[in-house]
Amino acid sequence: MRTIAVDIGQTQSRARVTDSETSFERAYPGFVYGSDLAEFIASTIVQIARSESLGPVEVVAVGATGLYGSAPQASDLISRIAPHLTMSRLLLADDAVPALLGAFSGAEGVAVAAGTGTVGLGYGPTGAARVDGAGSMIGDNGSGWWIGRAGIIAALSAHDGRAGGSHLLLAALEERFGNADDFPRLISAQGSPVATVATFAEQVSLAARRGDSVAQQIWVEAARHLGNVVLASATRAGLSDGFQWTILGGVGRSQDLLEPFLSERIAVRFRHAVHVQPQGSVLDGVAVLQRLDPITPFGRMVTEWHE
Incomplete structure (x- = not known):
């Protein structure tokens, strides 16, 4: 077949x-x-x-x-x-x-796909509950797009002399895309600007691992957003404490930057929820x-x- x-x-x-x-x-x-x-x-x-x-x-x-x-x-x-x-x-x-299904092969739990966008699905006693997945205009918090966008804003803030800027992210932006003055024009001309912005999440992760406090805080906030998706998915699916949860996609591969903030957010309501690695993609x-x-x-x- x-x-x-x-x-x-x-x-x-x-x-x-x-x-x-x-x-x-x-x-x-x-x-x-x-x-x-x-x-x-x-x-x-x-x-x-x-x-x-x-x-x-x-x-x-x-x-x-x-x-x-x-x-x-x-x-x-x-x-x-x-x-x-x-x-x-x-x-x-x-x-x-x-x-x-890739994460649990049909078993109950919460899986959050965090790649360019973010969508969560809880599956439990009351059925399946989908959370976020609303697109970059009104959702996808904690996604690769969200992280990349926050990093780009920090880079351009440093370029302008505004508060909240990161010179390390500015250097990364210009290395990847060229002069910061030209970036707004470059991104507006992209056929898929959301996907282009999402690629900068990799530079934000590198900056965070090098100790950049602005980049690190972006990942902390991303972790809390993803934690909120897990909480909402589990609650609406009727899951009790001790359920399994996982994060798939490119963002989920940066566990060193998401933790312990992601697990701490989930533990606010579900102290015994179990973080597992997805069985598959x-x-x-x-x-x-x-x-x-x-x-x-x-x-x-x-x-x-x-x-």
Whole structure:
């Protein structure tokens, strides 16, 4: 049986093609907010099929940013993909669902995907509860975008002579993007400014590890934001103290900067909550979604089509 699993993100997308003999992964461009998401998903799947010369596929599963907790009916996707690829079943899920499935393989707990954006999903006695994932305009606090933006503001503040600036972050900004005077023009011309800003989170982490107090405080605040997502997800999902929680994505790999502030925030309400390492990635979670039956625990966050 041949299957395709696709994780649509903002900075990049990843796909895994699996059959009875082989399994391989490929990276593809990320989704730019404001674009047609259905067209982007369809074109990515068609690109995968063409580049790998794929024949009929049993299951295609997609976890995507930009769904805001409500996966649309798959008929629009089917009409765009069907002329190019034969498939028997299609699953489309909000990206919070494969984050949870990748972390815990369907068990209860709270998983927060903190990459370019931030979205949390709690799964417990009262069902599934999605938190944040509202996009950079009104949400995504604690994400790579949020950290990168805070670092850039600190860099430009140092450039201007404003309070709260960091000369170390200013030097990092100019090394990466050129003269600070030109940065506002550069970022406004980007096709995906949110993803570009998110890349600066790496420089903020490096500055924090070098002892820059402004950068360190940015990570402290990010930790508290992510802690709030865990708290809200657990409470709404009806989880009791002692539940497992984890952070996936690029931000989650900087545990040395998030702790102890992240765990301290969670312990305000849940003293015995257990921080665990995720069993797998978001893409692994998309693969779990292919095997999940029934999909009803996640309500409108998942939609399915089959022949």
